Amino acid sequence: MKLLNRLHSIQFKLTLTFLLILLPLVSVSVFANNYSQSILDDQINDRTRGALLTTLEYVDQLTKNMDQQTLLISLNSSIVDIWNNIDNPLSPDHLxxxxxxxxQLxxxxxxxxxxxxxxxxxxxxGNGVSTMTGGLxxxxxxxxxxxxxxxNSNGGLVVHVPTAKVGGASAYLxxxxIYYSRLLDMQSNSKEPNVLVLAVDxxxxxxxxxxxxxxxxMNIKLAYNNGFVLxxxxNAIHGNGSEKDVMSIKEESNFxxxxxxQPRSELFKLxxxxxxxxxxxxxxSIIMAVWIAWLVxxxxxxxxxxLLAAFKQFSGGSLNTQIVHRRKDKFGAVMNGxxxxxxxxxxxxxxxxVKELRLAKSEFSLLQSQINPHFLYNTLDSIYSVAYKNKIHEISEMVINLARFFRVSLGKGRETFTLEETVQHLMYYIRVQQIRxxxxxxxxxxxxxxxxxxxxKLLLQPVVENAIIHGLERNPSGGELRISSNLEDGFLFIQVEDTGLGIPPEKMxxxxxxxxxxTSHTYRISKSSPPDLYFGLKNVKSRIKLYYGEQADLQVHSVVNERTKVIIKIPLGKDEA
Structure with a gap:
């Protein structure tokens, strides 16, 4: 758990960020270093091989020169004739x-x-003549x-370097x-041919x-036909015991x-x-990156x-929380904010x-607070008694229905009714309007x-009132008031429709x-227009937004000279769905 917390910490992320920024620079530096060293290695190899080949050409030229010299002597008749057909060149007869x-030699x-x-x-x-010792x-x-x-060379040039490994010990060499030897007379059929030898120091x-x-x-080795020459x-390489750190370059030309x-440490010292x-x-750079990340x-x-401590205090209910600081940077601006x-x-x-809460409650019971229910009930009962006594049945029916409507609508205690009860109560009001x-x-x-x-309660009465007064009463031929309901996708839809004159497009x-x-946050009736303009519909939408939330809605659809429909959309609770 501690490891996970460290991985998610700002310090770890900052350090990782700085190291990731350094990573391309480090990679380029290492690559450039290795690349330059490889280029230098290639250049040294090329130049060294060129120098070695040039040197081999000189050595090979020396061999060719010896080949020409021995060939000229072996073809010299004055020398060949002296050595042919004699038994002992050191005898007095041949001095x-x-x-x-x-x-001549x-x-x-x-x-x-x-x-x-x-x-x-x-x-x-086995006798002979030498330029150094005379008789041999x-x-x-x-x-x-x-x-x-x-x-066995059949007249060809033979190069011989005396060593203990090649040919064994020699009595004279x-x-x-370095000895260059050739048959003196290449055309001689003698059983024991004569041999010319030139010795080069x-x-x-x-x-x-x-x-x-x-x-x-540095050490330079020369070999002939894979045999060591010099x-x-x-002691430069083998004496130091550093064979593993030696760069070796070898070139060959003819035999x-x-x-x-040369030691690599010396070659690539710089x-x-x-x-x-x-x-x-x-x-x-890595140390600086970690240090700077820690400072940041x-x-x-x-x-x-x-800031975190202040937020915790404020969310815990300490509304007087303030951050004391002297910062002038953006963190200071955030703290001031x-x-x-x-x-x-x-x-x-x-x-x-507190004011909004009180205002919401007062608006929610607006209609109930506008009339004194007891005075209204007593007055309506008195009117009903007089009308009934004088046998004016239309007035008595209107009064009794109106009294029943107000008794339920303005009564204290219940804020909600079932839809069926609401429509029954609404019929008292509708009956009054029908009689009128x-x-x-x-x-x-x-x-x-x-x-x-x-x-x-009182959710449908303003809508029905608008439908009768502004729709049906203005239609000379009368009309029809329709109230319907249905459930769909967890919402209750209540439609109030009239076949009146409709609403003009501009007014709509x-x-x-x-x-x-x-909205649910601006549920108070807007003051941008006169208070009595669309008051009923605004009151209904404000109340459903306040009571049911933002998903509740009220929509109006109208066709001129045909109909007007008001749709109330109410979300259902879990216990009602």
Whole structure:
């Protein structure tokens, strides 16, 4: 229950509103941060891959250069002829030729600074000549891995990087060198072919890729045919034990491949700071939103609490309730409005309500207060005795019916009668009018279910009086007065219709306009027209509105020279429905 109350509280709604306002800003900030980082990542990848491919082209160009150099030497007839058809190149008979080959190889190494050593191995004896050592003895060269590769290459260039994993240990080859080997005479059918080898120092290759080294924490690996060649900074990544935070980019070209490794924390150091700054701003914004929501809630809660307490006091009957404040804002205006409303309500209840109640009661018994019943009864009885004594039967009948009508209508004690009793009492008055004019008839049709329904007394008399005086008496040919009733949709309908002269349209519009101003809240007769104009109909509508409520109504319909009908609509109570 407490949780539901908090969810429906103004403070929670205000806080949620402020957070929802921040949500798009936070989302855009996070998205922009991540998007910029992804763009930066893509740009770094593209630029790095471009640099790696360019570097690979240089390395590959070096390999192509070695391929051309070895090819030129292997096709040099002066060198090939010296090495063909000899058993041992180090024998005294071949010293001059061997010296000539050494000079030519030395010239090659002097021209191409990347070549540190060049040597030729005689496959039969394992002896040879080197630019560094002169004579070369290598009896087990045929067992070397690189030698077998060169023999099996059918004259193609073989690149060999001595490592413990590839080819095993070598008696002569140095792990700091990259060796490019080729058969000396590709067209020779010798069983033990001669092999030309050019050795390039790894430092030369390292210089090619060294320009990519832009950080002390960066490492660049070079491999040939998936075999390791060299790396620029092996301790930068593996020594720090931060392999999970390493960005690795690898490119391949022909048999060469190059891979760049760098910690992400270093690469995105600036963007990481920007991201932290963004998250800090988001956190501060959320704290500010909650704090501002609390301040706004306090500013709203205090005046609302005062208003709520004042309303409770006023609804509890404390009509003198007033809110004391010094506010100049809209809440102050609302509190001032409440104070004025409370004062107005107090005056209305204490003054106007009592007056209206007394006025309603006096109007409700208007007809009863206009005549002294006892004086009227005694006078009518005296007139009746004189008329009966002098045998004037019309006068005596009129008087006795009139006396009966007033005795019931003006009698104290009962305010309502059944519809059947009301019509019986009304017939006393109608009979008086018939004796007086004697040129209209009466037809009464009451639904059986309506006869026992209680209605206000003197409700139909003003309507019938209007029908006789303003309708039937003005018709030279007489007419007919019809009174009927029926039930429909929980309402009692009473119709009083005459076949008189009817009401002209202009007068009918004015009558309806006057009647439309009467409601259950404005039940007093309107003073916009003379008091005696439509007094009977206004009195009837005012009384039914006051007694039965807003659903009760009185309607008038008329056709000139044909008829006028008055319909009284009365809602039924639960016990009458």
């Amino acid at each position: 001059y030729g061997l010296h000539t080959v050494q000079q 030395s010239a090659l190494t002097n021209v191409n600074g990347s070549i540190k050593e060049a040597f030729i191995i005689h496959g039969e004896s 003895r290598w009896p087990d060269v045929k067992q070397e891995f690189w030698f077998k590769q060169t023999v 140095n792990s700091d060198m 790894k430092i030369s290759v390292r210089k090619i890729i060294q320009h990519l080294q832009t950080s002390d924490n 790396e620029t900074n092996p 060469w491949s190059i891979e760049l490794e 963007t990481h700071r920007l991201q932290q700054f963004t998250y800090l701003i988001i956190f501060i 809630y306090v500013e709203i809660s205090k005046p609302l609490s005062k 409440f104070n004025r409303m409370a004062e107005a309500q107090r005056l209305l209840i204490e003054e106007d309500y 004019s004697d040129h209209f008839t009466v037809v009464i049709t009451l639904e059986e279910s309506t006869k026992s329904i209680q209605i206000l 519009n004015h009558l309806n306009s006057e009647l439309s101003t009467i």
